[in-house]
Amino acid sequence: MSTPVYVAGIGSTAFARQPERSxxxxxxxxxxxxxxxxxxxxxxxxxxxxxxxxxxxLFGDLTVGQNAFAALGxxxxxxxxxxxACTSGSTAFYLACLAVRAGEVECAMVIGAEKMCxxxxxLLSSGDSELDTLLGxxxxxxxxxxxxxxxxxxxxxxxxLAQVSVKNRxxxxxxxxxxxxxxxxVEEVLASxxxxxxxxxxxxxxxxDGAAALIVCSASMAKRLGARVVVRAATLSTGNxxxxxxxxxxxxxxxxAYQAYEQAGIGPEDLDVVECHDAFSIAEILHYxxxxxxxxxxxxxxxxxxxxxxxxxxxxxxxxxxxxxGHPVGATGVEQIVELTRQLRGTAGARQVPGARLGLAHCxxxxxxxxxxxxxxxxxxx
Amino acid sequence: xxxTARDEALELVPGLVERVDASGRYGLVxxxxxxxxxxxxxRAGCCPQCQGTPQRRVVGTAGSLYxxxxxxxxxxxxxxxxYAVGYVDLDESGLRVFGLIDPAAVxxxxxxxxxxxxxxxxxxxxxxxxxxxxVFRPERMxxxxxxxx
Numbered sequence: 001m002s003t004p005v006y007v008a009g010i011g012s013t014a015f016a017r018q019p020e021r022s023x024x025x026x027x028x029x030x031x032x033x034x035x036x037x038x039x040x041x042x043x044x045x046x047x048x049x050x051x052x053x054x055x056x057x058l059f060g061d062l063t064v065g066q067n068a069f070a071a072l073g074x075x076x077x078x079x080x081x082x083x084x085a086c087t088s089g090s091t092a093f094y095l096a097c098l099a100v101r102a103g104e105v106e107c108a109m110v111i112g113a114e115k116m117c118x119x120x121x122x123l124l125s126s127g128d129s130e131l132d133t134l135l136g137x138x139x140x141x142x143x144x145x146x147x148x149x150x151x152x153x154x155x156x157x158x159x160x161l162a163q164v165s166v167k168n169r170x171x172x173x174x175x176x177x178x179x180x181x182x183x184x185x186v187e188e189v190l191a192s193x194x195x196x197x198x199x200x201x202x203x204x205x206x207x208x209d210g211a212a213a214l215i216v217c218s219a220s221m222a223k224r225l226g227a228r229v230v231v232r233a234a235t236l237s238t239g240n241x242x243x244x245x246x247x248x249x250x251x252x253x254x255x256x257a258y259q260a261y262e263q264a265g266i267g268p269e270d271l272d273v274v275e276c277h278d279a280f281s282i283a284e285i286l287h288y289x290x291x292x293x294x295x296x297x298x299x300x301x302x303x304x305x306x307x308x309x310x311x312x313x314x315x316x317x318x319x320x321x322x323x324x325x326g327h328p329v330g331a332t333g334v335e336q337i338v339e340l341t342r343q344l345r346g347t348a349g350a351r352q353v354p355g356a357r358l359g360l361a362h363c364x365x366x367x368x369x370x371x372x373x374x375x376x377x378x379x380x381x382x
Numbered sequence: 383x384x385x386t387a388r389d390e391a392l393e394l395v396p397g398l399v400e401r402v403d404a405s406g407r408y409g410l411v412x413x414x415x416x417x418x419x420x421x422x423x424x425r426a427g428c429c430p431q432c433q434g435t436p437q438r439r440v441v442g443t444a445g446s447l448y449x450x451x452x453x454x455x456x457x458x459x460x461x462x463x464x465y466a467v468g469y470v471d472l473d474e475s476g477l478r479v480f481g482l483i484d485p486a487a488v489x490x491x492x493x494x495x496x497x498x499x500x501x502x503x504x505x506x507x508x509x510x511x512x513x514x515x516x517v518f519r520p521e522r523m524x525x526x527x528x529x530x531x
Contacts, residue, residue, distance in 0.1 A: 145469060152449070
């Protein structure tokens with residue numbers, strides 16, 4: 001990036017079913033933690049970007065961001081509310097980086113929060129009035145169809161799909177903030193109830209309530225604060241919606257990844273640690289291939305060989321990923337970047353990737369015409 | 383049974399399919415842009431490629447199954463449990479189109495198999511009324527075609 005942007009502070013709540021806590025309560029906790037981590041007063045923040053995907057649908061609440069920042073004593077702050085499905089949080093991060101990079105503000109705060117473990121949630125789709133939704137397209141089906149095609153074209157096996165869940169659940173055991181912290185076996189993954197074949201329940205990320213926050217700042221402020229994790233790339237892409245769409249060589253995913261590599265001046269072989277959007281087991285396999293961690297079609301064999309486990313060639317989702325943390329939609333994209341920051345600071349505890357210097361966070365959201373609506377990449381360096 | 387006003391009234395989204403011959407074959411109704419040649423389904427009012435004015439056109443009556451899944455979660459819109467969905471590559475236009483698959487075929491699907499367009503009584507509309515939805519079903523002899531089986 002031309003003008004450097006740094007990560008000054010991070011904060012997260014636990015990701016879990018938290019029926020006793022409100023959306024605002026979760027958002028404020030993450031925000032307070034990020035301020036304390038950065039060593040900044042609320043008055044020093046120049047812009048607030050608040051990410052949430054479902055409050056409008058579930059509670060009829062709009063412009064929640066202003067309420068969240070007011071709870072943190074930032075009543076006069078310019079606040080923008082961001083909804084971009086699963087990339088809501090990482091899109092808010094993208095906007096915060098733009099603001100700092102433009103020199104408009106010295107620092108900006110991102111909060112992503114979601115409260116979704118409520119009875120009225122129902123089935124998630126990309127849009128209740130879209131034709132595909134009316135014809136039965138629910139989110140798991142979209143990824144199940146990619147899995148089916150991947151198996152048919154590349155010989156990917158059900159056991160290889162299950163290995164993604166096994167690996168991420170093993171990582172999740174090392175993350176105190178994760179919802180699931182127990183091991184599962186390939187057999188257990190395959191024997192869990194079928195959601196949309198070939199994907200079983202243990203290959204689908206669980207719901208969760210939670211929040212995560214980040215503060216990004218200019219080089220001069222980073223120097224004052226002693227912040228040393230720098231943002232090397234922050235990109236936001238939208239689908240091409242070409243028809244026919246190749247559902248197992250995901251062009252939007254690939255082009256978004258390589259746009260970020262170009263911006264960061266790196267290649268996939270340089271990465272020490274990756275957080276990617278493993279909403280379903282097949283998603284992680286497709287993202288390996290789009291990110292260039294392996295050749296197209298080789299993702300199943302990559303995970304089965306252990307290359308993406310902690311201790312492997314390129315560890316992916318050492319936080320446990322969405323499969324272990326759960327997926328509070330608006331918080332996920334922020335939490336991925338928070339986790340990278342921990343890794344690059346060397347403070348990730350039992351799941352630390354030794355000597356990690358360069359990391360990538362990848363997120364994807366929405367579904368349109370067999371493509372994604374939104375895709376983000378962040379590249380961070382120590 | 384020919385295309386009737388009664389069928390149209392029952393369609394969840396009217397105008398997505400039409401009968402293409404007397405034997406009961408259906409086609410998906412999309413559009414073709416005369417300016418840039420782009421096909422679309424569903425029909426585009428304005429061409430997203432060139433902002434031209436597309437013309438109504440049947441974009442496919444049959445094709446091959448690109449991929450599919452059988453959904454075993456709680457079904458939306460009163461669809462049967464389980465129900466199947468998939469993408470079909472249409473012979474006529476080359477479009478890859480998402481759709482429901484005839485519930486009778488859920489246990490006999492394979493990538494690459496031949497499918498045809500149909501219109502079946504399947505699920506309910508927003509008001510809870512039974513309605514007709516376009517479906518893909520394994521290609522078969524035309525003789526046993528019928529609406530609302």
